[in-house]
Amino acid sequence: MRHGLVTGTALLLSGCLTTAGPDYVPPDLETPPAFRGAGAVPGDAAPQVAWWRGFGDPTLDALVEQALANNLDIAAAQARLEEARALAGGSRADLWPTLDADAGVSGTDELMRTPASTTRSGGNDLTGSTDAGLTFGWAPDLFGGRRRAVQAAEAEALRRELVRDDLRRQVAAEVVARYLDIARDRATLAMIDAALDLQGQTLALVRQRYAAGLVAALDVSRAEAQEASTRARRGPLRESLTKARAALAVLSGQAAGFAADSPAPTAIPVHHAGGPDVGLPRDLLRARPDVRAAEAELIRATAGIGIAEAALYPSLSLPGTLTLSSAGLGSASVVTTMVGTLAASLDLPLFDAGARRAELSAAEARAREALVTYRAALLDAVAEVETALGALDAARGRVEDLGEAVTASEAAVAQSRDLYAQGLVGFLDVLEAERTVLDNRQALLDARADTAQAAAALYAAIGAPHGPPASEPATGRT
Template identity: 50%
Template sequence: MSELAKKSALLRGLAGAGFLLLAGCMVGPDYVPPEPDAGADFGATLPGEAGARAEETLWWRGFNDDRLSGLIAKALGENYEIAAARERLLQARALVEAEAGAGGPQLDGALTGDVASRTGGGGQNGQTEGEVSAGALFSWVPDLFGGQRRAVEAAEAESLARALLEADIARLTAADVARRYTEARRDYARLGLVNQSLELQRETLRLVETRFEAGLTARLDVKRAEADLAATRAQAPQLERSAKAALHALAVLTGERAGDFAKAGIGEGSIPAFEGGPAAGLPRDMVRRRADLRAAEAELARATALIGVEEADLYPLLSLPGRLSFNLEDLGSGNVAELVVATLSATLDIPLFDAGTRRAEISAAEAEAREALLLYRQAVLEALSEVETALVSVVSARARQDYLGEAVAASEVAFQQAENLYSQGLASFTEVLDAQRSLLSNRQELAIAKSDLALAFIDLYAAAGAPTGPRE
């Protein structure tokens, strides 16, 4: 066997032994997914939802509003927070590749040149000699006890957590768009009611002025009608400001300038009314769907893997550096195998005494894993609470909307009767004002109740972790 073949066989043998060692040991605990205490069902349910699974379609389509769907699609594609989260995900994926590559053999090339000059005696010219050599540098730290593999596990879990947090930002962004859209529609609807109220109050003022000019009523009634008219006018600027603020927030969510966005007429139209299917589903489904909960679980997996990373420092560390080199000028002068110089060494670093540092780092990693488990369980409880609260909000908002609808119908009749009786001199102007104020107030409250119901459904779907479409 040639000298080069012997050296090559030695390298292969050492590498094979290293791989056998790699397969035999793995420090640290293996990750076991926690079993969340989610319960069998939610305490509050909507009609037709008890025990039902949540729909897997895009929840905002339940509003049957193409403009809203378009805004959410735009936000999911152009929102800067989502884009930044995607970049964080790419960072994490690159770190996984870096960790995976760090555990393998490393090979680098080397090229060296030397020049030497010698001066001749008796004033003769000196001679210049040069030498060029090439080679390869090899290094490998075998992962004898699995510390590097645990580091890769931790990096993979971190990458998964980043991906899930990106999905969770999408969940929150979609809900925020729907909220701001509903708020803008609500405020513009209330502005429309203010204009209707002003027209109604102007008619009442004309009636009072006619009766005053005829000597049938006092100036006090005229002033009271004028005061109510002015008070109603005062509502408009505040509602306009609130509507514009909602539109400006929508602009930010969709990656646009606020000034341009406010001119798009997005607030024009009725208040969104939800007509979709089951939202909450079962608690265990919610835990499975909520990206933030799955991200918290991924953080637990990462913390668990880091225990193994720290435990690996308790054990010996084997390093295998090597070098192959040859002089380029000698390549044509003899047997190549005799020209190649190969060196391979092994270093075993054995930890003996560190004043408890390594054990303390393991204890810290174990405490971090316990903390991650507690944070996961806390996140599950908070998510369950969000769903329960949203369910109650939907039930109460729906009931309030129904009652206010009845109140508006009754107050319309009461106002018409009071105004008719007043024009005949059979009722006081106070009764007219009371009936009118009740009607206008109930109309405004009904608009608020409609938006509250829509917002409650939005909160419910967001809390339930309803899907927002495929993510990377």
């Protein structure tokens, strides 16, 4: 009978439950109709499972996969995600009744004594008792405070998942950027070696003419100075290589010295697709994990309003017990009893000097802040895409122009050396031509590296796919 009363009360109260606070409605965020620079960069509409594979470099592919699997920041984010999922499960459990069990046993040894002595006269009787019970507790979620808490916990779990995914996006982009830095430095070193060969030939020519008495020692000194100056360019490049390799090691969760043994590129990779199909700015709302994480935070903050509002209303708790006891075990008379209780406790908030109202106002302010942060995240994402589009278009234009400049300056070097050998021009003309070709080659190399970097930055900015986390199947993600 009492069990039926508890069940009936639960069903009755469940039918009367309501949910405090506003339901989340996705805000209508204003975005530009299109990216201004999208037309200047033809995109590849084919889906990319892992955009960095477009560089066609197995070494780069292996480095990115290694970093995504071993990066410590990603591992920490995964642990925080698992914590949030566990807490969300605990919040859902708060919606259900609790049931606990307890049991006990006790015994008494009664000695039979004579009135005149304290010695044992007839033996002893061992009697005992047992009891077992169930404790029931339920606090009906009358105004939805706990359901809003579940929504908040689930939104936090989603946010942490998206933060982890955004870390993967950033780590992949950072690995590609550092790898391209290494490619730039190694290509520059190769270019310097080629320039030193050319300047060595020039120095040999100057020395021959000096030995023949055709030129002054000043030309020899100038040629030697230029060769030494070119050799000095190698030092900063080697330092830069060391830093980039150390950064790659840290991204992969390894000691910095490990990266020195990693294969190094011998040329600047070129992304075969050239650039992604950037779509529309509004697409970033679903493509960029950081933008989606900002929306998840807004969902959590909106649920927080309901949590604070529910605290303004009464709360009900229904404790109950069911106890079964047996006494007199071991004796001629055993008594068994069963006792059940059910109570109800209603908590009515009457006066708290405005504390609950203040918490509600604070929750509403946090929701407004989350909305502003969401809008700012979208604007930042749009700006990143626009910047990458402009950088890619500008770098491609520089490659074309500098290619022509290198061709012309190489011809000028050959002509100036021939004329100098004939005594028709001074050595300063040769030096200027060699400096110009070296500078133009360096600028062309930098422009090619900038093109690769801008393409990588554009893929990262639009939130291009990067594959599922190593610890989870793709179908298991929300």
